[in-house]
Amino acid sequence: MTKVSMTIDGVRYDDEVEPRMLLVHYLRDVAGRTGTPVGCDTSNCGACTVLLNGLSAKSCSVLAVQADGADITTIQGLANGEWHPLQQAFHEEHALQCGYCTPGMIIASVDLLRDNPNPTEQEVREGLEGNLCRCTGYQNIVRAVMRAASASQGAAS
Amino acid sequence: MTVTTEIGKARARKEDARLVTGQTNWTDNIVLPGMVHIAFLRSPMAHARIRSVDVSGARGAPGVIAAYSGADFAAEQGSLPCAWPVTPQCLIPAHPPMATEEVRYVGEIVACVIARNQYAAADALEKIDADYEPLPAVLDMEAALAEGSPKVHAAGNTSFEWPFAQGDIDAAFRDAPVVIERTYRQQRLIPCAMEPRAVACDPTGDDFTLWSSTQIPHVLRFLLAVVTGIPEQNLRVIAPDVGGGFGSKLQVTAEEVLTLLIGRKLGRPVKWTESRSEGNLAVHHGRDQIQRIKVAADSDGRLRGLSVDLLADMGAYLMLVTPGVPLLGAFMFNAIYKMDAYSFKCTGVFTTKVPTDAYRGAGRPEATFAIEHAMDDLAAELGMDPLELRKRNWITHEEFPFTTIAGLTYDSGNYEAATAKAVELFGYDDLRKEQAARRASGDPVQLGIGISTFTEMCGLAPSRVLGSLSYGAGGWEHATIRMLPTGKVEVVTGSSAHGQGHETAWSQIVADRLGVPFEDVRVLHGDTQVASKGMDTYGSRSLTVGGIAVVGACDKVIDKAKTIAAGLLEVSADDLEWTPGRWSVRGDPEQGRTIGEIALATFAAHNLPDGVEPSLDSEATYDPDNFSFPHGTHLCAVEVDTETGQVKIRSYVAVDDVGVVVNPLIVEGQVHGGIAQGIAQALYEEAAYDADGNLLTTTLADYLVPSAADLPTIVTDRTETPATSNPLGVKGVGEAGTIASTPAVVDAVIDALRPLGVTDVEMPCTAQRVWRAINEAKGGM
Numbered sequence: 001m002t003k004v005s006m007t008i009d010g011v012r013y014d015d016e017v018e019p020r021m022l023l024v025h026y027l028r029d030v031a032g033r034t035g036t037p038v039g040c041d042t043s044n045c046g047a048c049t050v051l052l053n054g055l056s057a058k059s060c061s062v063l064a065v066q067a068d069g070a071d072i073t074t075i076q077g078l079a080n081g082e083w084h085p086l087q088q089a090f091h092e093e094h095a096l097q098c099g100y101c102t103p104g105m106i107i108a109s110v111d112l113l114r115d116n117p118n119p120t121e122q123e124v125r126e127g128l129e130g131n132l133c134r135c136t137g138y139q140n141i142v143r144a145v146m147r148a149a150s151a152s153q154g155a156a157s
Numbered sequence: 158m159t160v161t162t163e164i165g166k167a168r169a170r171k172e173d174a175r176l177v178t179g180q181t182n183w184t185d186n187i188v189l190p191g192m193v194h195i196a197f198l199r200s201p202m203a204h205a206r207i208r209s210v211d212v213s214g215a216r217g218a219p220g221v222i223a224a225y226s227g228a229d230f231a232a233e234q235g236s237l238p239c240a241w242p243v244t245p246q247c248l249i250p251a252h253p254p255m256a257t258e259e260v261r262y263v264g265e266i267v268a269c270v271i272a273r274n275q276y277a278a279a280d281a282l283e284k285i286d287a288d289y290e291p292l293p294a295v296l297d298m299e300a301a302l303a304e305g306s307p308k309v310h311a312a313g314n315t316s317f318e319w320p321f322a323q324g325d326i327d328a329a330f331r332d333a334p335v336v337i338e339r340t341y342r343q344q345r346l347i348p349c350a351m352e353p354r355a356v357a358c359d360p361t362g363d364d365f366t367l368w369s370s371t372q373i374p375h376v377l378r379f380l381l382a383v384v385t386g387i388p389e390q391n392l393r394v395i396a397p398d399v400g401g402g403f404g405s406k407l408q409v410t411a412e413e414v415l416t417l418l419i420g421r422k423l424g425r426p427v428k429w430t431e432s433r434s435e436g437n438l439a440v441h442h443g444r445d446q447i448q449r450i451k452v453a454a455d456s457d458g459r460l461r462g463l464s465v466d467l468l469a470d471m472g473a474y475l476m477l478v479t480p481g482v483p484l485l486g487a488f489m490f491n492a493i494y495k496m497d498a499y500s501f502k503c504t505g506v507f508t509t510k511v512p513t514d515a516y517r518g519a520g521r522p523e524a525t526f527a528i529e530h531a532m533d534d535l536a537a538e539l540g541m542d543p544l545e546l547r548k549r550n551w552i553t554h555e556e557f558p559f560t561t562i563a564g565l566t567y568d569s570g571n572y573e574a575a576t577a578k579a580v581e582l583f584g585y586d587d588l589r590k591e592q593a594a595r596r597a598s599g600d601p602v603q604l605g606i607g608i609s610t611f612t613e614m615c616g617l618a619p620s621r622v623l624g625s626l627s628y629g630a631g632g633w634e635h636a637t638i639r640m641l642p643t644g645k646v647e648v649v650t651g652s653s654a655h656g657q658g659h660e661t662a663w664s665q666i667v668a669d670r671l672g673v674p675f676e677d678v679r680v681l682h683g684d685t686q687v688a689s690k691g692m693d694t695y696g697s698r699s700l701t702v703g704g705i706a707v708v709g710a711c712d713k714v715i716d717k718a719k720t721i722a723a724g725l726l727e728v729s730a731d732d733l734e735w736t737p738g739r740w741s742v743r744g745d746p747e748q749g750r751t752i753g754e755i756a757l758a759t760f761a762a763h764n765l766p767d768g769v770e771p772s773l774d775s776e777a778t779y780d781p782d783n784f785s786f787p788h789g790t791h792l793c794a795v796e797v798d799t800e801t802g803q804v805k806i807r808s809y810v811a812v813d814d815v816g817v818v819v820n821p822l823i824v825e826g827q828v829h830g831g832i833a834q835g836i837a838q839a840l841y842e843e844a845a846y847d848a849d850g851n852l853l854t855t856t857l858a859d860y861l862v863p864s865a866a867d868l869p870t871i872v873t874d875r876t877e878t879p880a881t882s883n884p885l886g887v888k889g890v891g892e893a894g895t896i897a898s899t900p901a902v903v904d905a906v907i908d909a910l911r912p913l914g915v916t917d918v919e920m921p922c923t924a925q926r927v928w929r930a931i932n933e934a935k936g937g938m
Contacts, residue, residue: 018276029274034186035179037400039351040433044857047351075179087177091169094822097830098656099176100351100400106177125865132857134351134401135656136826137833138865 004068008033009077017064023057024048026064027074035076036103039132046131049104050074056111058104058130075103078110085148086110095144097135105131109145118149163665163675164885167822170661171680172654175398182397184355184370189426192357193222195419196278197412197429198268198285199438200260203296203509203850204309205289207258207267214284215270220277223423224285226268227257230418235384237474238409240376240629241481243505247317250310250507252474254411254418260289261309261473261509263851264438266411271419271427294850298447298468298506309473309507316471316505317480321487323562324498329462333453337538341530342919343523345445345470345844347437347854348516349862352400354440355430356413358420365420366393369413372402373693374653376630378685380409380477381417396683399655403834404515405440406655407695408477412439434855442844443516445470446483448527450490458539458546460496463562465527467503472512478519479512480505481628485520485614488563492528493572493612493788494550499562509850515695517834518892521613522899529609529900537911543904544576544585547610558881565614567786568881570814572610575876579790579812582872588794588808596912601800604807605909607793609901615889616785617696633780634698635690636706638667638714640773642760644753646673648680648710651691652703657891658823659699663707665819666885670711671752672738690778697889700819701785705883709777717773718755724766725750725758785880785888789813791832793901797909802928804840804906806869811897813873816880816888824890828873831894837863838895839902841921910934 001016004026013031027033027050036059039047043061050059051073078084086106089095096102105128112119112127119127124145125138133141175181212224227234230253237252255266268285272278293307300306301314308314330336357368365387371377374394382389399406412429420427431439451464469483483503491499518525532550536543552559554571561567580586585606592604617623620631637649648663664678681687692702715735722740723730726748734743741749750758755773758764762771794807811828818824841861845853854860879886899920906922907915914934918926 021276028186033179034183035181037181037183037185037352039353040857042433042856042858045351045433075177079178083177090177091173094169094826096173096176097658097826098351098399098401099172099181100183102176103179121870125868129864129866132351132862132864134349134403134834134862135830137829137831137871138868139829139871140826142865142870 002065004064006067006069007071009074019063019065021064022060023062023064023067024059027059033074033076036074037100039100044132046108047101047104049107049131051107051110056108075106078106085151086144089144089148089151093140093144093147095136095140101131101133105133105141112145113149113152118153121146163668164819166665166820168661168665168675168820169822170658171664172658172660183352183400184357184368184397185430187357187368187428189359192426192428193271193273194275194278195416195427195429196270196275196282197266198282198287200256200263200265200267202260202289202291203263203294204292205260206292207256207260208288208290210268211286212268214286215281218281218284220273221281222271222273224268224270224281227253227255230255230415231257233385233418234414237411237414237476238380238384239475239477239479241478241627243319243480243484243627244317247480248312248315249475250312254414262511264511266415269415269419271423275430294509296508296510296846296850298470298508301506301508309509314507316475316507318502318504319484320502322500323564326462326464326498326500329498330453333461334456335454335538336451337531337535338451339531339534341448341450341527343444343446343448343526344920346443346516346838346842347844347860348403348405348440348443349860350401350403350405353431353433353436354406354412355428356416357426357428358416359426360420360424364391365417366395367413367417368395368397370399370406371396372399372406372653372655372695374683374685375651375691375693377409377413381414384414385417393686396653402655403517404443404519404695407515408441433857437855437860438511438852441476441514442472442511443513444523445513446523448523450527450531452531452535454535458541458549460494460550462498463491463496465490465501469503469505470510470513471505471507472510473507474512476512476514479514482513482515482520484626486524488565488614489521489524490528491562492525493552493610495552496562510846517831517895519696521892522835522896525611525613525896526900529611530904533904533907543608547608551610566783567612568783569878570612570786570788571876571878572788575788575812575814576610576790578874578876579792579810582812582874583792583808583810585792602796602798603909605795605797605905605907607901607903607905607908609791609897611791611897612786612788613893613896614784614786615697615892616701616781617698618784619782620780630692631780632692632702633778634692634703634706635776635778636703636710637776638710638774640714640756642757644673644756645677646671648678648707649688650680650682650703650707651688651693652699653683653691653693655694657694657699658820662700662819662823663704666704666707667711669737670708671714673752697891700887701883701889702779702781704885704887706777706779708884709779710775713775713777714773717775718752720769721755721759721765722750724764724769781882783882785882787813787815787888787890787893789893789897791897791901793905795902795905795909797906797927799913799931802924802931804922804927806902809869810872811894812876813893814876814878815890815893816878817886818875818877819887825873827890828894829871831892832871832898833863833868835895835898836868836902839899839920839922841867843921
C-alpha cells in the first residue's frame with residue numbers, strides 16, 4: 001500500500017492505496033466521488049475525465065499514486081454556488097440525454113475553452129474527439145460549448 | 158377544448174439538474190453495508206464441451222468470499238427466457254445463465270468469484286482452472302445451413318422459418334418488364350450504451366431488491382420470478398439512473414439472474430459491474446442479416462411485387478426477443494410503397510457468436526435499408542431519378558388511412574410534404590447539377606446523393622397484435638396520478654426512462670391536462686415498488702402508449718374532482734365546466750374551485766358528497782389500437798475521394814413527421830442521436846470475428862463508435878401530420894433517425910460511384926471497402 005494525498009473538489013484526502021489502483025477507482029470507491037463514471041477500459045470514451053491540476057485527464061489512465069499531491073476537480077466540484085457556464089449551456093441546449101458521458105464531456109469542454117476561448121465549431125468537434133457520446137449525435141454538445149464560449153466572451157468584453 | 162400551453166414548448170429538461178452536476182445514481186454507484194463484488198469467468202472458446210471447472214484455487218485467494226461454477230447453480234438457475242417463440246416449432250435451446258456442459262460463444266459465463274472488492278475478484282478469476290474440449294465454431298449463416306455443418310445445438314442450426322405472403326407474388330413477377338435481384342448484408346453491431354451494465358442485489362429475509370441498469374424493470378421482475386422461482390411479491394426491481402440502452406438493456410441477462418442467486422446464496426449485498434470489453438463480449442448484439450431481395454416493376458417504375466428471403470443470425474441462443482426482431486421488419490419492407498404482392502421468409506440461424514436481439518430500430522432499420530437501397534438500384538436499372546421512382550410508388554396523402562400490402566393500416570402521413578421540404582432545404586437540384594459537373598470533369602472527388610423516404614411502425618404495441626405474432630406479453634402501459642394535498646402532482650409511469658426525458662415530457666402533458674404549473678409536477682418511474690405496473694421502454698413506445706396512459710389517468714382525476722367540486726359548490730355536477738386547472742359554475746365563472754383547492758378539500762374530507770371516496774388519485778392502463786407510423790425524408794450528400802476511398806458527409810437534411818410534438822428540444826435530440834447511430838452503421842461500426850470465433854472488436858479502440866469529429870451537422874425540420882390513433886396525435890421518435898439514415902448514407906456513397914461501375918459497397922463503407930469496390934469495378938485488384 002502506498003500513501004497518497006490529494007485535493008478533490010476542494011477537500012483534502014489522505015489514504016493508503018494499492019499502487020495499481022486507478023485514479024477513477026480511487027475517486028469513486030475510496031473518496032466516494034461517484035459523479036465521475038467509468039465508460040470503458042481502454043481510455044477511449046472519456047466519461048471519466050477530470051481536471052488534474054487544471055488540465056483535463058482521463059482518470060482511468062492515471063494511477064491514484066500518480067495523482068499524489070494533485071488538485072483535482074470533478075464534475076461535482078465544478079459549480080461554485082451556481083452552475084458553471086458549461087453546465088448551464090449543456091442544460092439549455094439539451095446537450096445530454098442519458099447523461100453518462102456528460103461529466104467527462106463538460107470537464108473536457110472546460111479544458112477546451114481554457115485552451116481556446118473562442119473556438120470554431122470544427123475546433124470544438126476535434127477538441128472533443130476523445131469523448132464519446134452515444135445519445136446526442138454531438139450536435140447539441142457542440143452548440144452548448146459554442147454557447148458557453150460566447151457567453152464567456154460576452155462576460156469578458 | 159383544452160388550451161395547451163406546455164405541449165409543444167421547448168422545455169429544458171428537469172432530469173438535467175442531477176446529470177450535469179454528477180449527483181447521479183448509476184447502479185455502479187450503489188454501496189451497501191457489507192457489499193461484496195462479483196467477477197465472472199467467461200469462455201475463451203467459441204464452442205467447446207466443458208470438461209471441468211475447478212474453482213477451489215480461487216476459494217482460498219486473498220479477499221475471496223466464494224467461488225462457484227455452473228454446477229453450483231444447476232438446481233436453481235433455470236434457463237434464460239425467450240418471450241417470443243415465433244412459430245410453434247421454434248427451436249429454443251436451453252440457456253443456463255452459467256454454462257454447465259457446453260459453451261457456445263466467447264464470453265459465455267462459466268464461473269464466478271465473489272470478493273471484498275473488484276480487484277480481488279478479478280485477481281482470483283485467474284486461479285480458476287477451466288478445461289475445455291474444443292468443438293467446431295459455426296460462424297457463417299450460409300455454411301451453418303449447409304448439409305453436414307457442425308451443429309451449434311444438437312437439434313440443429315435452424316431455429317425457425319417464418320413465411321408471410323400477401324397478394325399473388327408469382328403473378329407479380331411473371332412477365333414483369335423489370336426484375337432486379339440483390340443480396341444485401343446487414344453487419345453485426347454492438348449497441349454500446351455509454352453506461353456498461355451493472356447489477357446489485359440486496360437480500361433481506363425473504364425479500365430481494367435488485368438494482369439493474371435495465372430498460373425493463375417490470376418485465377425483468379416478472380421474468381426473474383419465473384426463471385428463479387422466487388415469488389414475484391418478494392422481488393423489487395429498481396432501474397436507477399440508466400446510461401442509455403438502445404435495446405441492449407431490453408433483456409433478461411445471465412448476470413442479473415446470477416447476481417440475484419449469488420445474493421441469495423451469500424445472504425449479503427452483492428454487486429457486479431462490467432467492463433466495456435466484457436460488455437462487448439456479453440451484451441447482446443444487433444442486426445446481422447443476409448437479405449435476398451427481388452423486386453418486380455413495370456417499365457415506368459411502378460412496383461409490382463417484392464420478395465424478401467432473410468437469413469437472420471440468432472447467435473448462440475434465443476434471448477428475450479431474439480427471433481422476433483427480424484419479424485418486426487417483416488411488415489416494413491414494403492415501406493411507403495404500393496405494390497400488388499409481397500412475400501417474406503425469414504430463417505433464424507444459430508451460430509457460435511454472441512446472441513443478437515433488439516438494437517435501436519430492431520428489424521425496421523434492416524427492412525428500411527433493404528427497400529430504400531433496392532429502390533435506388535431499381536431507379537438505376539430504369540435510368541430514372543430515384544426520387545421520381547419513389548413518387549410514382551408512394552401512398553399519397555389523400556389515401557390515408559391506407560392498408561399496406563403487408564396488412565398494416567397506416568393511419569396518417571404526408572410523404573409529399575416531408576419530401577418537398579427536404580428537397581428544398583437540401584438544394585436537391587443544385588446538388589444534382591454539381592454531381593453532373595463533377596462526373597463530366599472526371600473530378601477525383603465524386604458527389605453522391607442518398608435518399609431515404611422512410612416510415613416505420615412503432616409504439617409497441619396493440620396487445621392483440623403482439624399475441625397474434627406469438628409474443629409472450631401485452632403492449633399496454635400504465636400510469637397513476639397522485640394529487641397531493643398542496644395541489645402538487647405526482648405522476649407514476651410504467652415507462653422506464655434511460656435518457657429520453659420522460660420526467661420533462663410527462664410534466665408537460667400533465668401540466669396541460671390538469672392545468673397545473675409544469676414545476677408542480679414530479680414524475681416517478683423505474684422502481685417496481687413505486688410504479689407497480691408497467692411494460693417499460695423500448696420500440697419508441699413511451700409517449701404513444703405510456704403518454705396516453707398518463708392522459709387517461711389525468712382525465713379520471715378531473716372526473717373525480719368534478720363530483721367533489723359540485724359538492725363543495727353545492728351545485729349539480731352538470732352545471733360545472735372545466736377549464737384547465739379549475740371546475741367552475743357554467744355562466745358564473747367566479748364560482749369555482751381549482752384542482753389544488755379540490756385536492757386539499759379531498760385530503761381534509763370534511764364535507765365530501767355522500768358515497769364519494771376521499772381521493773382524487775387515479776390510474777389508467779392504455780392499450781393502443783394501432784402502431785404509430787412516423788415517417789420522413791432524409792437526404793444525404795457525400796463526397797467520395799475515388800483515389801483513397803474516403804467518404805465525407807457533406808450535408809444531411811432530415812425532415813421528420815412524428816405527429817404532434819410535446820417537446821421539440823427532446824424530439825430534435827432524438828433525431829440527432831438516431832441519425833448518428835444510423836451513420837455509424839453505414840460508415841464505421843462492425844462487430845468482427847476471427848476464424849476461430851473470437852470477437853475482434855472488444856474495445857472502443859476496435860469498435861468505432863463515432864466521435865464528434867466523425868459526424869456532420871444535421872439540418873433538421875419537421876412536418877406535422879397528427880396521428881389519428883391516439884388523443885395526443887403523437888408518434889414515436891426514438892428510432893426514426895436510425896431507421897432512416899443508414900440507407901441515405903450508403904446510397905449516397907453508391908450514387909457517387911455508379912458511373913465507375915460500382916453497384917454495392919458492404920457496410921460499413923470504410924475507405925478500404927470503398928477503395929476496393931472502385932478498383933474491383935475497374936477490373937483491378
